[in-house]
Amino acid sequence: MKKYILFTVLSLFMVAAHAQIDRSKQPKPGPAPEINLKEPATFELNNGLKVLVVENHKLPRVRIQLTIDNPPVLEGDKAGVSSLTGSMLGKGSKNIPKDDFYEEVDFLGATISIGNQSAFASSLSKYFPRVLELLADAALNPDFIQEEFEKEKDLLLTGLKSEEKDVSAIADRVEVALAYGKNHPYGEITSEETVNNVTLMDVEQFYRSYFVPANAYLVVIGDVEFENVKELVTKYFTPWSKAVPPSFTYSDPTDAQYTQINVVDVPNAVQSEVTVENITNLKMKDADYLDALVANRILGGGSQARLFKNLREDKGYTYGSYSGIRDNKYSPMRFNAYAQVRNAVTDSAVVQILEEIDRITSEPVSEEELANAKAKYAGSFVMALERPETVANYALNIETEGLPKDFYKTYLERLDAVTVEDVQKAAQKYFSTSNARVVVTGKGSDIIENLEKVSFKGKTVPVLFYDKYANKTEKPDYSAAVPEGMDANTILEKYIEAIGGKAKLDGVESYSMVAEAEMQGMKLELEMKKTTKDQFMQDVKVMGNSMSKQVLDGDSGYAVVQGQRKDLTPEEIEKVKEESSAFPELNYLAAGNVTLEGVEQVGDSKAYKLKISDSKTAFYDMETGLKVQEVTTQEVQGQQMMSTLGYGDYQEVSGIKFPFKIIQTVGPQSFEFMVKEIKVNEGVDASDFK
Known part of the structure; x- marks a missing residue:
């Protein structure tokens, strides 16, 4: 009974206490905690x-x-x-x-x-x-x-x-x-x-x-x-001989004379690397150092920042967009805002990044954005103090950067004092759209035409061209003409002949392939088996453990991803059937619905571009006739995702040429598979598709 009474009293006390708190108002932050760093x-x-x-x-x-x-x-x-x-x-x-x-x-x-x-x-x-x-x-x-x-x-x-x-x-x-x-x-x-x-x-x-x-x-x-x-x-x-390093001078970097787009044409690119950059002169001992860091975090410092929310969450252009600002006591450095985006939206991404930089310099940030940025920095700062290397680096910074002895002891206090006005002033000082250099590295044939139409603040942004080593160059010429009499069927026939001829391909009832790639230091293994009976098996293993498996056996099939099995839908089965053919070009030729869309640069060679379907394009080398690339587009969670397969190092097996190097690129990830073994009409059993 006493326990019950005590519980009731405590409950009433808690209700009363709750009633005295106005939950509609955000609690006032307490004073910044004092940081006690042991001086070395x-x-x-x-x-x-x-x-x-x-x-x-x-x-x-x-x-x-x-x-x-x-x-x-x-x-x-x-x-x-x-x-x-x-x-x-x-x-x-x-x-x-x-x-x-x-x-x-x-x-x-x-x-x-x-x-x-x-x-x-x-x-x-x-x-x-x-x-x-x-x-x-x-x-x-x-x-x-x-x-x-x-x-x-x-x-x-x-x-x-x-x-x-x-x-x-x-x-x-x-x-x-x-x-x-x-x-x-x-x-x-x-x-x-x-x-x-x-x-x-x-x-x-x-x-x-x-x-x-x-x-x-x-x-x-x-x-x-x-x-x-x-x-x-x-x-x-003490035996370390006393010596002073040689001194020499070099010119400080400067901004571009005017905002411009610098294009680097990389024909094998499956997406564009976009960077908007300008020169800054920031040092750790500057009074507005923390102001600049906070401004950068609000603009592009993570998943809660403006660039990420705009280009990924709102527009769906990219997996992520960020910015970075650097300090250096010896030289001016660069600020940059960047993203990896799909070719089709490269020009739009450039405009959005420029507009976000312009917005943070021309409009005050919100109090909520400022509070969130401060909280992120404060949290990171406090957690970092638990690591011995942090204390070592702080002690070193005080010595090498000419910082006051209490620089880190008062860090949170100074961070808490940063205002909306401070952030805007720092953004205006260190971020620029009036002398910005926009560097776009990507597939020129897909992006240049739209980049030349980019307009910012009512003016067309000039486009200049550079090679892979930053040398100024001329605009790439993509006007290679399709030879007279060449059509999709002719190109497909040339490919079939180049890899062995129709008679050889018709004699293939099954084949199996094993390939390997490296992923972050781990071995990635790909095993694939196909037959002419609409049977297909693909198993991707990491360090010997199956991570993704897909099986088709006629009109039924399933997929297993990380141990979770799911039966394929009729629509998915039809798509897998398209891929299950050992040589899909034979089917393309029979269907007669492939179209020739022109000539494009793929790697170091020019290739015919064939539209296989609304979501798939294939490229065939103009000289050798061999297939060098396939590009597939599909919608994933409301966003268009592009997957690219590059083919190279063709070698003959049983009288037929197969690519022994397959480069798969999906989004920012790329895997280079090297084929270890191919077997034709052997090594495949009906049990492989069960």
Whole structure:
């Protein structure tokens, strides 16, 4: 009974308390919490190395971070030398062979990595003395070996080769080159030619010139004692020869003279990379630094920002649209707003991004947007404080950026003080549509005509053209004529003849294929089987586990996605039947409803464009007759999604040519499947379709 009475009293108390609160009004925010960051203890070696130590005894771990705060380096006709230098560091030393070095680091459960002007290590605190010794030895006594240099050079050249047709890599390269200029450290282009200019002697010279202690900071944070750190650092880093890096000058980047669209034609692009950029001059110590960060977050800082809501949620142009602003004490940097969009809406996306930038500079943001942006920054800031590396970076920033000692202690207080007017002033100062450079990297034949019609603020925006290395060029010519007498049937017949001839294809009753691709370091396996009896099986596996499977057996079929089975609808069955044919061109020819739409550039070659259906287009090389690409469009959750299959490396199996390289691109993701095995009229059983 007493319990019941107590419960009743508590309930009445809670109701009364609830009645006194006006739920229609948002509670007033409390004062910004005080941030207590432990200031590092410091000392400096005679060679100029500055050391910061933050003791934190909560966990038995230690983190070591070496940063050499040099101005950016212009590498010129040997661009790539810094990358090669970094790739050769951290692989043992003159005192410890590479394999022995790796083995000991693994045994200690430690991590050690060294860049061309930085180094990092982490370990249990009981191993700190040895890990610091290993880090210092590898950083100060690198063993530059010709054989190792050749390996790293080959890897770098292979990476550059793989980027030749990578639309995102091309876009990134051209965007920074046009923003900063190719004679600026942040805009210069690393190419096969410049890498081939680099010798082992150049790497050694770069190391001697720039891996020096004059601007170096060593931050040690974790379960350590200051005096012990000082003793060990003095012992292992005093041999670092005192030196100052070379100094040189380069022109600061400037904005375009007028707002313009710069088009980079990449014929194999299945979507466009759109960036609107301008030059900014923002430093961390600027009074409006936080104002600029908040303005950027409201514009394009995430899924709640204006660009994302406009281009994705409202228009359905893209998977996401964002913006970024950068600070740097050495050089003006760039602000950019960007998105990957479908070819058909490239021009519209350009206009929408420009309008959003213009709107945030000309109209005050709402109090709700401001409050949300502040809350996001405050939350991220507080959570980041839990990580030791954050404390280390904050301590380093105070030293290198010339910040006041209480910069981070008062961070939340200053963030809370940012007003709507502050945001608008920062946007007007750092975002521009009057001198903006709009860089569009995509399939020119699909996008240029509409881009040349883009109008902003009542004026047509001029369109200029650049190649994949940011060199100005002429407008691409897509006027290649279709040879007289050529039609869809002729092209299909040429393809059939090119891969083996109709008689050979008619003799195929079944075939199976196994292919592999890499996805974020994991193996992706594709197994496909087809017969002439409307039987089809496709199984996609990740690390040996089936993720997606589709099966058709005559007039019935099903799909299994992540273990969930679903029977195919009659409409879906008909679509799968279209794909189940080993050689669908035989069906196209028999149906006679394929049309020739012209000639387009696909990769490095011109190809005939055939309209297979309202949702599917196929391209056939004008010279070889081989199929090089298929583009399919379908509606997914109310948005048009484009899927592209690229075909290459044709090889003969049982007298028929099959593509042994298949590149599948859906949205921003691309997978390059390499065929491992194809079997014709064997390896397929009726049980495969059950």
